[in-house]
Amino acid sequence: MSATILDGRKISAEIREELKGEVSRLKEKGVTPALAGILVGEDPGSTTYVGLKSKACEEVGVKEAMVRLPETVTEQELLSTIERLNSDPSIHAIFIQLPLPKHLSEEKALAAIVPEKDVDGFHAMNVGRAWLGQPAFVPAVALAIHEMLVRGGYDLQYKDVVIVNVDSMVGQPLASVLVQNKENARANVTLCYPTTPDLASHTRRADILVVSVNEPKFITADMVKDGAVVIDFGSNFVEDPVTKRRKTVGDVDFEPVKEKAGAITPVPGGVGPMLVTMLLVSTVRAAELTLS
Amino acid sequence: MPAEVIDGRKIAAEIQAELKERISSLKEKGVNPKLVAILVGEDPASLSYLRGIARTCGEVGVLTDTARLAENVTQRELIEKIEELNRDSEVHGILLFLPLPRHLNTLEAESAISPDKDVDGTNPISAGKLLLGEETFFPSTPYGVQELLVRSGHNPDGKHVVIVGRSNIVGKPLMGMFIQKQKGANATVTVCHTGTTNLAAMTRQADILVAAMGRAKAITADMVSEGTIVVDVGVNFIPDPATGRNKQVGDVDFEAVKEKAGAITPVPGGTGAVTSIMLMVNTVRAAESLSKSRG
Numbered sequence: 001m002s003a004t005i006l007d008g009r010k011i012s013a014e015i016r017e018e019l020k021g022e023v024s025r026l027k028e029k030g031v032t033p034a035l036a037g038i039l040v041g042e043d044p045g046s047t048t049y050v051g052l053k054s055k056a057c058e059e060v061g062v063k064e065a066m067v068r069l070p071e072t073v074t075e076q077e078l079l080s081t082i083e084r085l086n087s088d089p090s091i092h093a094i095f096i097q098l099p100l101p102k103h104l105s106e107e108k109a110l111a112a113i114v115p116e117k118d119v120d121g122f123h124a125m126n127v128g129r130a131w132l133g134q135p136a137f138v139p140a141v142a143l144a145i146h147e148m149l150v151r152g153g154y155d156l157q158y159k160d161v162v163i164v165n166v167d168s169m170v171g172q173p174l175a176s177v178l179v180q181n182k183e184n185a186r187a188n189v190t191l192c193y194p195t196t197p198d199l200a201s202h203t204r205r206a207d208i209l210v211v212s213v214n215e216p217k218f219i220t221a222d223m224v225k226d227g228a229v230v231i232d233f234g235s236n237f238v239e240d241p242v243t244k245r246r247k248t249v250g251d252v253d254f255e256p257v258k259e260k261a262g263a264i265t266p267v268p269g270g271v272g273p274m275l276v277t278m279l280l281v282s283t284v285r286a287a288e289l290t291l292s
Numbered sequence: 293m294p295a296e297v298i299d300g301r302k303i304a305a306e307i308q309a310e311l312k313e314r315i316s317s318l319k320e321k322g323v324n325p326k327l328v329a330i331l332v333g334e335d336p337a338s339l340s341y342l343r344g345i346a347r348t349c350g351e352v353g354v355l356t357d358t359a360r361l362a363e364n365v366t367q368r369e370l371i372e373k374i375e376e377l378n379r380d381s382e383v384h385g386i387l388l389f390l391p392l393p394r395h396l397n398t399l400e401a402e403s404a405i406s407p408d409k410d411v412d413g414t415n416p417i418s419a420g421k422l423l424l425g426e427e428t429f430f431p432s433t434p435y436g437v438q439e440l441l442v443r444s445g446h447n448p449d450g451k452h453v454v455i456v457g458r459s460n461i462v463g464k465p466l467m468g469m470f471i472q473k474q475k476g477a478n479a480t481v482t483v484c485h486t487g488t489t490n491l492a493a494m495t496r497q498a499d500i501l502v503a504a505m506g507r508a509k510a511i512t513a514d515m516v517s518e519g520t521i522v523v524d525v526g527v528n529f530i531p532d533p534a535t536g537r538n539k540q541v542g543d544v545d546f547e548a549v550k551e552k553a554g555a556i557t558p559v560p561g562g563t564g565a566v567t568s569i570m571l572m573v574n575t576v577r578a579a580e581s582l583s584k585s586r587g
Binding site (some may be wrong): 123124125126127128129131132133134158160166168171172175176179181186188189190191192193196197201202205 | 399403415416417418419420421422423424426450452458460464467468471480481482483484485487488489494497
């Protein structure tokens with residue numbers, strides 16, 4: 001029996017429809033949610049991502065205010081730009097498109113964004129508050145995976161959630177969200193890393209298995225419990241053996257695992273399409289908070 | 293075969309001896325490490341804890357002072373007091389006693405403590421830095437657990453640590469500390485909730501089991517696999533039928549679990565003994581950093 005496919009594109013579209021309504025309601029109250037993005041240089045990958053975010057803003061009615069800075073910008077100029085956006089009451093949310101050119105400190109730049117506008121959730125104040133169960137912004141990957149599970153009707157309370165990743169973009173924020181003593185959380189969370197001794201013994205007991213290691217076929221069918229929910233946030237560029245063309249695959253050996261899992265995210269088409277949408281969700285929330 | 297009983301008092305004494313040297317060095321440079329506790333109201337448990345801290349400070353040679361504020365202090369007055377201590381160059385550590393009276397905004401007060409002086413890791417930004425692996429002060433109880441494990445020869449590196457209890461003071465910071473790619477960490481960590489139906493199945497997976505739920509003797513022998521290292525962070529007071537008075541017990545059914553575990557910490561005399569010295573370690577480190585930055 002084949003797993004339910006968790007369709008990130010469909011969920012993303014649903015959320016964007018809901019956001020349109022929320023944005024309209026905010027505009028009626030005199031607040032136009034605005035997202036400012038800082039793009040330094042001309043890196044094609046970064047430019048593409050910023051383009052996606054701009055388009056998404058337009059789609060749901062969020063005002064976008066992208067700031068383009070030259071590759072040669074000094075740290076002082078970058079920090080001044082962030083300061084200006086921090087003080088601007090018409091801007092509710094700020095993000096910095098990473099990576100930054102090597103002469104700039106990402107740590108300093110991210111720490112300079114005022115926590116109330118840090119919709120990427122990278123500022124230590126947001127990381128700490130989220131971890132302690134206080135209202136805070138959380139990185140998009142964690143929000144996306146949580147939404148996918150909640151909207152899919154998967155109960156989280158006391159479930160055995162195993163996450164193979166401990167970094168600040170995936171494992172930590174997801175653990176942060178799922179461990180809280182509240183509804184749609186209260187899970188028993190295990191954080192593993194790719195070289196955890198006897199990793200299979202951990203993955204095999206998981207009711208919900210999340211993986212992000214960037215290694216194709218890292219999770220094989222024997223590592224997965226029957227009926228488990230498998231969330232794949234891997235991204236690997238491989239050559240298709242049949243067509244000889246390059247394609248993107250996840251960390252999960254999809255076809256065999258699909259026969260064992262209860263639900264599974266495809267790659268592409270799983271968590272990825274939801275990321276920009278979750279950034280918009282946080283932006284709208286930042287705007288809503290200015291009303292209270 | 294009964295477990296090795298890990299002597300928390302002995303470990304605390306080792307740490308204290310190391311600290312005394314560092315404090316002497318500071319005093320030679322004219323720096324007197326100083327910890328100030330902020331206490332709002334007259335809660336007897338807080339007063340008792342405060343006395344304990346003052347005693348430990350006295351033993352190691354750290355100056356201590358208490359900022360006593362009335363129960364009905366305003367939010368503004370509390371924040372002003374914290375900011376005053378932030379600015380005071382003679383003060384290296386600030387300890388805010390919790391809980392605060394209900395009319396006060398705790399989160400705002402916690403966030404006002406300067407991270408350079410936040411020696412118990414109370415400010416949420418310190419919790420964030422801990423998780424991100426940035427330099428910060430670890431809260432004293434989980435810091436004590438880590439020191440106790442490392443110094444007793446049970447380094448969590450490469451091990452599966454299961455923590456029962458997900459409090460902001462112990463369970464969560466301990467998870468954050470143990471997942472770091474650093475010495476005394478690098479572990480696979482599970483955090484479980486006490487309400488879990490088959491909790492025993494989870495706890496039996498542990499190489500190192502940390503009990504931090506606040507339930508007397510809740511960890512029983514059937515929940516522990518042979519040879520597991522058991523760390524008991526629980527502090528519970530139950531009536532002792534023999535004396536008719538209250539006695540202190542942990543979250544672990546010590547006598548029964550001792551027969552199965554590889555090593556075990558007693559209560560009292562285990563993690564509790566190490567907790568207060570870690571607050572001193574953090575205060576001394578704060579004094580060292582603050583005096584260096586002033587040149």
